[in-house]
Each structure stands twice: as structure tokens, then as C-alpha cells.
Amino acid sequence: MAGEAGEIEWVYLDRADESEVHQGELISAEAGGFPIYRVISLSNGRAWLKDLRDGSDRVCPLCEFHWKALPANRG
Numbered sequence: 001m002a003g004e005a006g007e008i009e010w011v012y013l014d015r016a017d018e019s020e021v022h023q024g025e026l027i028s029a030e031a032g033g034f035p036i037y038r039v040i041s042l043s044n045g046r047a048w049l050k051d052l053r054d055g056s057d058r059v060c061p062l063c064e065f066h067w068k069a070l071p072a073n074r075g
Contacts, residue, residue, distance in 0.1 A: 008033060009070040016065045018042045026052070026069035033067070 010032065013020050021027060025039050027047070037049035037058070047062045 008036075010067045011070055013066050013068055016062050016068075018045070018062065021047070021062060021065070021068060027065045028067045028069075029065050031067060036069075037065075 008026065010028070012031075013027075016027070021039055021042065023039050023041060026036055027039060027049075028034065028036050034053070036052045037047075038052060039047055040050055040057070041048040042062065045062055046059055047065070049058045049060060050056075051058060
């Protein structure tokens, strides 16, 4: 399941910004996940997010996130 942090490989974002994170990707503030968010939209340094744990929506400064899930199909 995509929401289980143990099954996701994470890459460290030295400085999360709109060029490093894209719509549809999974991000987290903590190493190893939880909470894990799906990026819905990005604008002006903020991310509109869907919490995969409880389904709630949030808007947060993108700089608060330091981890991004690697694509599952990266070969």
C-alpha cells in the first residue's frame, strides 16, 4: 500500500522548492514518512496536500518538507 512508509524509498530534498516537487508526488517532513502527503497543487512556495492517512486536505509551506518518494517505476 502506498501509505506504508516501509515500502517507499525516499530521497532527501536539501531544499524543497517547486522545481524539486511535482503534482502527484508523495512528500513527508519526516525521514521514513508519516505523515505522508500527496501533492495536489503548488503555488508561491506553498503546497496543497492530501493526507494519505486520514484523507484530509492541507496547505503548508513547501519548505517544511524534506523527503520525497522515489517513483515506483524508476527501472
